[in-house]
Amino acid sequence: MNSSLANIWTISKRELAGYFASPVAYVFIVIFLLLTGFFTFMVGGFFERGEASLTMSFFVWHPWLYLFLVPAVGMRLWSEERRLGTIELLLTMPITAWQAILGKFLASWLFLGLALALTFPVVMTVNYLGNPDNGVIFSGYVGSLMLAGAYLSIGCMTSAMTRNQVISFIVSVVICLFLILAGWPPVTRMLEIVSESPRLVEIVAAFSVMTHFDALQRGVLDTNDLIFFASMIVFSLFTTSVIIRGHRAG
Amino acid sequence: MINVQHLSKAFGPKLAVNNVSFTVERGEVLGFLGPNGAGKSTTMRMLTGFIPPSSGRVLVGGHDMVEDPIPAKRLIGYLPENAPAYTDMTVYGFLNFAAELRGVQGDARKKAVYRVVETCFLDAVLHQSVETLSKGYRHRTCFAQAIIHDPDILVLDEPTDGLDPNQKHEVRGLIRRMGEKKAIIFSTHILEEVEAACTRAIIIDRGQIVANGTPVELKQRSDVAGAVCLRIAKVAAAVVSQKLAQLPTARKSAVLKEDAAAVTARVFPQPNCRNGELAVSISDLALREGWKIEELHTEEGRLDEVFRSITLPDTTKEERK
Ligand SMILES: Nc1ncnc2c1ncn2[C@@H]1O[C@H](COP(=O)(O)OP(=O)(O)OP(=O)(O)O)[C@@H](O)[C@H]1O
Ligand SMILES: [Mg+2]
Numbered sequence: 001m002n003s004s005l006a007n008i009w010t011i012s013k014r015e016l017a018g019y020f021a022s023p024v025a026y027v028f029i030v031i032f033l034l035l036t037g038f039f040t041f042m043v044g045g046f047f048e049r050g051e052a053s054l055t056m057s058f059f060v061w062h063p064w065l066y067l068f069l070v071p072a073v074g075m076r077l078w079s080e081e082r083r084l085g086t087i088e089l090l091l092t093m094p095i096t097a098w099q100a101i102l103g104k105f106l107a108s109w110l111f112l113g114l115a116l117a118l119t120f121p122v123v124m125t126v127n128y129l130g131n132p133d134n135g136v137i138f139s140g141y142v143g144s145l146m147l148a149g150a151y152l153s154i155g156c157m158t159s160a161m162t163r164n165q166v167i168s169f170i171v172s173v174v175i176c177l178f179l180i181l182a183g184w185p186p187v188t189r190m191l192e193i194v195s196e197s198p199r200l201v202e203i204v205a206a207f208s209v210m211t212h213f214d215a216l217q218r219g220v221l222d223t224n225d226l227i228f229f230a231s232m233i234v235f236s237l238f239t240t241s242v243i244i245r246g247h248r249a250g
Numbered sequence: 251m252i253n254v255q256h257l258s259k260a261f262g263p264k265l266a267v268n269n270v271s272f273t274v275e276r277g278e279v280l281g282f283l284g285p286n287g288a289g290k291s292t293t294m295r296m297l298t299g300f301i302p303p304s305s306g307r308v309l310v311g312g313h314d315m316v317e318d319p320i321p322a323k324r325l326i327g328y329l330p331e332n333a334p335a336y337t338d339m340t341v342y343g344f345l346n347f348a349a350e351l352r353g354v355q356g357d358a359r360k361k362a363v364y365r366v367v368e369t370c371f372l373d374a375v376l377h378q379s380v381e382t383l384s385k386g387y388r389h390r391t392c393f394a395q396a397i398i399h400d401p402d403i404l405v406l407d408e409p410t411d412g413l414d415p416n417q418k419h420e421v422r423g424l425i426r427r428m429g430e431k432k433a434i435i436f437s438t439h440i441l442e443e444v445e446a447a448c449t450r451a452i453i454i455d456r457g458q459i460v461a462n463g464t465p466v467e468l469k470q471r472s473d474v475a476g477a478v479c480l481r482i483a484k485v486a487a488a489v490v491s492q493k494l495a496q497l498p499t500a501r502k503s504a505v506l507k508e509d510a511a512a513v514t515a516r517v518f519p520q521p522n523c524r525n526g527e528l529a530v531s532i533s534d535l536a537l538r539e540g541w542k543i544e545e546l547h548t549e550e551g552r553l554d555e556v557f558r559s560i561t562l563p564d565t566t567k568e569e570r571k
Contacts, residue, residue: 085334092298093351094323
């Protein structure tokens with residue numbers, strides 16, 4: 001157990017160092033912060049709303065921002081490994097494929113977490129201007145982190161499918177988009193009209209990250225929603241391991 | 251230490267490795283030869299646990315590679331084909347990472363890194379990014395990674411590929427030295443390497459083992475093995491071949507080259523001829539005839555010839571004739 005944690009940490013460290021060895025990491029963080037700032041203050045109307053809350057101005061944009069930014073972080077995870085051939089080194093080390101998958105995933109999740117943590121000035125601003133419910137904000141951050149993790153696990157899966165990062169990126173954007181749209185009110189309304197079966201709409205919507213993220217950003221820290229994201233991560237990482245095993249089997 | 255039993259690998263309908271069995275013990279250096287696409291790399295990938303076999307099994311130090319991979323992998327150092335390495339790391343960072351995954355801790359890790367840096371002559375590039383390394387240096391870096399935990403077993407896929415002649419020489423020496431205490435298996439296309447470093451060689455062709463023996467044994471399968479080659483000064487070729495043909499120990503002889511200065515001929519022994527018997531009878535003959543022998547030696551056989559005769563498809567052989 002101890003050594004498996006050590007292995008995971010070794011791999012995570014390398015992966016994180018890899019992000020920061022190139023300017024890509026800094027560029028990513030700057031873009032992320034600029035975009036969140038832009039959407040929160042310019043599009044979300046943070047000041048005009050006059051609410052001491054981040055729900056509608058800040059968190060509401062995250063599923064859409066992540067839609068492009070998270071696959072950009074995840075696309076290199078395994079495709080680069082396959083392109084360089086280092087996967088052959090990695091998987092002949094005395095570690096399990098699971099440790100490698102988890103180590104890589106956690107590293108990029110940590111990286112996204114760091115980017116998210118750097119949005120703290122928004123929290124300070126809202127606290128300076130008013131008296132927000134910081135519990136709701138906390139719940140929103142938890143939701144946002146889980147959402148990023150879920151998208152990332154999908155990016156992990158698609159990057160294992162191909163050695164081409166661009167393809168990996170596109171496929172994971174498409175999957176993430178589907179997961180957003182399945183529960184997006186305009187789409188659910190349309191589905192209701194088309195299908196006339198509220199049951200079907202419910203089932204489709206249950207697969208959407210939106211329904212679950214919505215509750216969290218409103219401050220409802222429901223374990224069901226957390227379990228939803230966690231199981232999505234587990235499922236995608238499991239699929240990743242199946243795909244990797246598939247390649248090796250030929 | 252390595253025990254390979256009836257190993258096969260199919261990629262779709264194509265059988266890349268077909269029922270291969272062999273063992274490598276400590277103190278042995280096994281050379282793995284074969285034409286392109288013969289299945290050398292595929293066999294090594296199964297040995298090291300990168301790809302699972304379609305059938306058969308691999309035992310490494312008594313551990314089954316499929317059922318008990320972690321202890322098996324611990325014993326192995328592996329240099330994959332084309333020497334992959336993380337391009338976003340420095341040489342030092344890469345070696346340190348490999349050592350860490352191998353479970354080498356703390357001070358021992360630093361020592362291990364500096365030890366392999368010395369063995370593989372990497373001082374000059376220690377803090378250079380892997381991305382900017384020349385091919386030979388990248389190869390050496392990946393080689394260094396394979397020996398960083400001083401493993402009992404080394405699997406090296408074309409370890410001298412891309413190295414300069416000095417480094418090739420160095421690596422062969424290294425393999426031979428390490429082979430005294432380890433079990434080593436390495437593939438190569440350079441046949442001198444087999445003679446220079448191997449205690450045993452396997453030739454594999456289209457997925458199957460077609461020859462397995464010491465380099466000397468393999469060379470003896472050559473057509474010219476045991477034949478005597480001689481050069482005689484200032485004598486007519488016709489006389490030479492007539493006299494040689496009369497030797498009871500000679501099966502046949504051929505004049506390879508003739509000019510005013512000398513005649514070069516090759517004499518093949520009778521099948522029941524003892525080692526050296528033919529050479530002795532030829533030198534007796536030369537004494538009797540008063541020939542001036544400029545050169546006389548028994549041929550050991552040539553590995554490249556054996557390799558070619560074993561691995562060329564029959565149709566190509568026909569065409570050549
Ligand atoms: N992943 C794969 N999928 C399909 N076929 C493969 C795969 N890997 C190898 N092969 C095929 O298996 C055969 C053996 O390949 P292998 O790489 O083992 O040859 P090799 O002996 O190492 O050749 P070389 O001397 O060129 O390195 C080849 O015909 C190759 O095309
Ligand atoms: Mg090969």
